[in-house]
Amino acid sequence: MSDPRQRVFITGASSGIGEALARHYAESGAVLGLVARKAERLETFVASLPGEGHMALAADVADVPAMQAAAEAFIARHGLPDIVIANAGISVGILTEYAEDFEVFEKVLRTNVLGLFGTFHPFIARMRERRQGTLVGIASVAGVRGLPGGSAYSASKAAARRYLESLRVEMRASGVKVVTIAPGYIRTPLTAVNPYGMPFLLEADEAARRFARAIAKGTSYCVIPWQMGFVARLLAIAPNWLFDRAFAKAKHKPRKLPT
Secondary structure, three states: OOOOOOEEEEEOOOOHHHHHHHHHHHHOOOEEEEEEOOHHHHHHHHHHOOOOOOEEEEOOOOOHHHHHHHHHHHHHHHOOOOEEEEOOOOOOEOOOOOOOHHHHHHHHHHHHHHHHHHHHHHHHHHHHHHOOEEEEEEOOHHHOOOOOOOHHHHHHHHHHHHHHHHHHHHHHHHOEEEEEEEEOOEEOOOOOOOOOOOOOOEEHHHHHHHHHHHHHHOOOEEEEOHHHHHHHHHHHHOOHHHHHHHHOOOOOOOEOOOO
């Protein structure tokens, strides 16, 4: 007899939004495949979750063979996921005048953009065949306009939005849904270093509940919290002279040297 539980596969699951999403779905009775690079931390987290059968799968989302292996391991044990959430992401400040920041920029793009491909690739053909499933990509309000000091992150999330939009249209007739979630400010380790005010800041567990509602509805694009959606629309239509004047002196996210 097949397992009746919902099957959810989540990347970037060892901290922040990914951890909150994993806990939310585990508490809802789902069986999880959780991916992160830090194997020991991930295994400790998985052991703390309610329910049985959850899998800790150590992999880098930009490593296609490693993600293929992680996906196959989950499918072999639990079957094809109902929901795949590409959540893994990096948010660090860079400045183009520093040559060493090239490596950081590249890492941000590899994780935040190419990681979407690495996460979804192992599942798409089989979801098409099944004509069912939901692919979820975590973008950001930061992808609406380029933020000073956050050029790598803003560029990566703008690219993520367009990639997910393209994929959504490609999958439209297949029965597979593609959901784009664009968070505003969520309290996580990534935002803890921000040296500026974060309006409408959400706790990670509340954000996870709201994400899950949007995913269950199959919403094509959703900004969470909704107040940041209003801000994003204003930013999108603001003329360059006004946007530049407003953000020219904004505090920057701290730089982080490559590790």
